[in-house]
Amino acid sequence: MNRALRRAAPLALASAAALLLAGCAAGSAPDASETAAAADCMDVSSGSLSDGVTVEGDFGVPPTATFATPLQADELQRTVVTEGDGEVTAAGDRVNAIVSAFSGTSGQQLFSQPATITAGDESVFQAFLAGIDCVPTGSRTVTVAPADTLYGDQGNETIGVAPGETVVIVVDVQEPLEPAKWTEDVPEVKFGADGEAPTVTLPDTAPPAEYQLKVLEEGDGDEVQAGDTVTLHYQGTSWDTGEVFDQSYGGDPAQFSTDDVIQGFGAALIGQKVGTKLIVTIPPQYAYGTEKSDQNPLGGQTLVFLVEIQDTAAAAPAAG
Known part of the structure; x- marks a missing residue:
């Protein structure tokens, strides 16, 4: 799979999706006894430390967190x-969220990016599950996470978490993501012949603020379900620069789960049929976040993806 679609790559582009996962690796994976009861909420309460964190900023954008x-x-x-x-x-829900993490030692932001978290998922660290657990959509939560509920004695060098360090996590729990119909200022698309890359010509307008999708050609195959592994060709263009930043055309089709890509891309696939060709415009808050940096060059940019869905299959159960 190519880099631009991976929520976890390259390194600091790693959105919360990869950083949230404890998986089966060594470290502080969630205790199965605490997450196995799918109908139960986590046993986590507020305390003086979480109550002492001051959070500022509009809901749905990277906040600031202040604490001693x-x-x-x-x-x-x-x-x-x-x-x-x-x-x-509730357990099993796929929850859209903006996840922001801060160093307990320095107070500096470690990352802030969109992610989709499955409530009760045993492969996700307790510290991140707590932020979305049994709360109404539209909530903002603060979690203070000791090392043993997160990266443990290993820390996470990628994002600057030292071994044994406490992390403060702010989560905005968002409404389910669904694109609006794209009817105005839709780019012109010309498909290439014999596997050649298509051409997407953007209109000379400002990037749309809304998450929008247009079906160019509807397929008649199986419908993509949340969590499916999808085989497709895609081309990604930045509305801000007009440049193609990544594509699968010219090589083999890409294949990945709808849960393993940026929010706006995964949500665009769900409910579509195999054989469908579509184009979707994704604002920064549903792509790589609103903050651009040397490590996150696509941050703050509106992205346009042309997609041709070739196949879909239910995901195989994860190995533990």
Whole structure:
């Protein structure tokens, strides 16, 4: 699979998707006894440390978090800073969120990016599950995570977490993501012959602020379900620069789960049929986040993807 679609690559482009996963690797994977009861909420309460974190910024964009440093926690604490009015999350729900993490030692932001988290997923660290667990959609939570609920004695050098370090996590729990119909200022698309790359010509307008999708040709095959492994060709263009930053054309089709790519890409596939050709415009908050850096060059950019869905299959159970 090519880099631009991976929520975890390259290194600092790693969105929360990869950073959230404990998986079966050595370290602090969630205790199965605590997550096996799918109908239960986690046993996590607020405390003086989580209550002491001040969060500022609009919902759905990277916030700032202020707290006394160095912060060292012995237990997981979660405070609901803002309670939403949507449906309460439950085990098995795929929850869209903006996840922002801060160093407990320095107070500096470690990362802030969109992610889709499955509530109750045993492959996700407890510290991140706590942020979305049994709260109404629209909520903002603060979790103070001791090392043993996160990266443990190994830390995470990739994002600057030292061994044994406490991390403060702010999560905005968002509404389910669904694109609007794209009817105005749709780019012109010319498909190439014999496997040649297509040409997408963007209109001379400002990037759309809305997440939008247009079906160019509807297929008649199986429908893509959330979590499916999808085989497809794609081309990604930055609306901000007009440049193609990644594509599968010219090589083998890409193949990945709808859960393993940026939010706006994965959500665009769900519900589509094999054989469908579509184009989707994804604003930064559903792509690589609103903050651009040398390590995250696509941050802050509106992305346009042309997609041809070739096959879909239910994901195989993960090995533990």
